[in-house]
Amino acid sequence: MGEDRLFIVLLVVAIVVLLARALARRLGVPDAILLVVLGIAAGFMPGLPTVTVSPRVVLLGFLPPLVYHAAFFSAPRETRTNAVPIFALAVGLTLVTTAAVAGTAYVLLPGTGWPAAIALGAAVAPTDAVAATSVMQRLGAAPRLVTILEGESLINDGVALTVFGLAVEAINAPFTVGHGVVRLVQVVVGGVAYGLAVGLVVRRVRRWISDPSSQIIVSLITPYIAYVPAESLGASGVLAAVVSGFYLGTHGEGLLQPASRLLGMTFWRILTFLLESALFVLLGLEIRELLHQPGGKSWWDVAWIALAVSVVVIGVRVVWELGNGPIADLLPGGRQSQEGVGWRQRLVVGLAGMRGAISLAIALSIPAAAGPDRELMVLLTALVVLVTLVGQAPLLPVLLRRFGLVETDRRRREAMTARQAAANAALVRLDEMASADEVDERTADTFRQMLELRLERVEYFLDEMDEDGGEGEGRREDRGEPPGSQRVRAELVRAQRAKLNTLYRKGKIGAATVRQVGNELDFAEPVSLRRPT
Known part of the structure; x- marks a missing residue:
């Protein structure tokens, strides 16, 4: 993309972010919805250059600081108290959703093999908690619900990316169960171990730094130091960034040391806002381009396949959340974790599973070797993101108020x-x-x-x-x-x-x-x- 085109795209992104922010406050609608919708509308502006966002840009540029920041500010006591529901959603539900969507794709897209179908399932399985938690925090929803959603979103990205990586390996080369188990251990254990090592080293380094600007620089490069080498070593960069962020956030220093904490808090608040907003706008612009490429299918076929996948994604989550009580009771501490969580809370959590730009970035990473339906899979993922954002997010304020969950x-x-x-x-x-x-x-x-x-x-x-x-x-x-x-x-x-x-x-x-x-x-x-x- 030339300099002129890049300038135009950046200008459009900035205008959409400002406009969506103003309208969101006036209408009481989550920023994410307006950012995506206005992004799609902006995509049809005459003269706007084609916007194609590389998945590597999202996974390497946006994802590390966002997951690191979320992990850093996670609540350790609340996370530990809600470990069972978080684990059930982030691991159990992510795997079940992947399997359910993969089965649906395998049936509805006959030319798609199981590895490619699993890759699609992994793309739409992880949730994006930004839209849901923004609604809940603005309304003053029960902190427990926010903790569960944030904890789930923090972990399920790593789970989905791990499954996706294994599926891509199976697409490109013969794959055995034994090899899959070895790679799974390497990805998970390697990511956790490397992330912990980064946290230990950075903690020592920061003890010797008192200059506020230097502290900010260290905090900014830490997620990339955790993510990029871990990916290069064949481990999970997401897990490495999460573990390093969680370790540093729970070991006393805070995001920055006291001499520069205020400046650092302001910096990270602005940075995460800009990254999240830009992601949703770019997602909207990207959807415009994908709508021109229905993958060789008629729009009627695309519509009902997208509807089927969306129903599976939403339905599996709601059924899982409403019915996983007996399963959770079997886990250590599961019975205690279910206390005070009734069907109302479960329904809200079940309907708060919006998808975001990470899903589209994963889908765009599906290799051409996946077959002729590769473009259709990317389009289906984009439509699922749009359906969950626009269809589910507006329901949350209504349910929270009706169920008396505003505190x-x-x-x-x-x-x-x-x-x-x-x-x-x-x-x-x-x-x-x-x-x-x-x-x-x-x-x-x-x-x-x-x-x-x-x-x-x-x-x-x-x-x-x-x-x-x-x-x-x-x-x-x-x-x-x-x-x-x-x-x-x-x-x-x-x-x-x-x-x-x-x-x-x-x-x-x-x-x-x-x-x-x-x-x-x-x-x-x-x-x-x-x-x-």
Whole structure:
């Protein structure tokens, strides 16, 4: 693609992202739907160059940072608590969906062999949680549902890509069951082991870096260091990126060390937003091109085959989610993991299985050796993505409200309770410092008044649950503080962080609340005393 054409495409992507963002807020529709729909509409603009996105660009350019970021910010306690439903969806359902779609393709496309049919099944099996979780988080859905969907999406990409890789090997060369087992072990164990090694090395390296810009650079290249070599070694790059992200996210340093955490959080928030948005727009533009290539079939044949595959994808997920309770009970900890999860929650999770750009990238990777139906498989995958996005995502807000699964007030109260406990911990620490003559009386009185005022505000909002409660609770206000008080402020911030971590370990608050209140404490921490830990 020439420079002029590339500029036009990038400009169209930027315009669609801005327009979709504005409309999504006004209409209350998930960004992903509007990004895809507007992308398709933009594709019919006269003069727009043909857009063909290489699957390698998606798998190498977009996928590593997205899965690494999601793994980094995963909630370890919540993930461990919901390990059984996450494992059942990410592994069990992905394999069952692959098999069901492969069987459907084998019947409906007579010229397709089993390896190519399995490749198609692996392409449409993984979910994209962006659209679903954006709806749930905006409405304040139960955090457990969000955790399950995010955990599933984090793992099923690796499972689907592993199955797809084995299917492609079977397309290109004779394949035996023994060889498949060996390759499966190599892909999974190799990916996990290499990802853990990357996490260990990067953790050591980051201890020696305090410059914010250098920290951001290290955090940006880490997912690629995990993904690319793992793929070159024949292991799973997705699993390597996930494991490295999860390890670094749960071992104290955070995305960046304290000296650059705020800058790093802003950088990654913008980066992931741009990557996700660009993926959905490019998906829409790509679908326009695929619609011109029905794979030698009539549009009637394409329509009903796509409908059949979509029904299988959606139906298998709903049936699996509604009926896997007895199976999950057989797994260690399965019975406990099912407590509090009724048919309403299961139905919401079952209908939250939208597909995204990763599915299309996998389908585009199907080799020409798959046979004459290769182009049709790519088109079918694109149509399944479109059907699940446009057809399922709008149902989620309706179901969440109708089933009473919106917990906005509970989440706001949890955050306020955490602020209250943190302020009380800071008061206790201040009294200890005053008793030990570590702080003069004037400074102690100043901070005591500030903390007591904050407590009064939090207690008021806890009673009233005002919509604006909690905004700016942890922000700094240095005016009027006695000289030399930064050391005291830093000590009080540490006491509040310690209290947050204690509340989280005891299960009193969730990971989202820890991050929210922790970000407020980042603003409260004296700049001159922020040091890497």
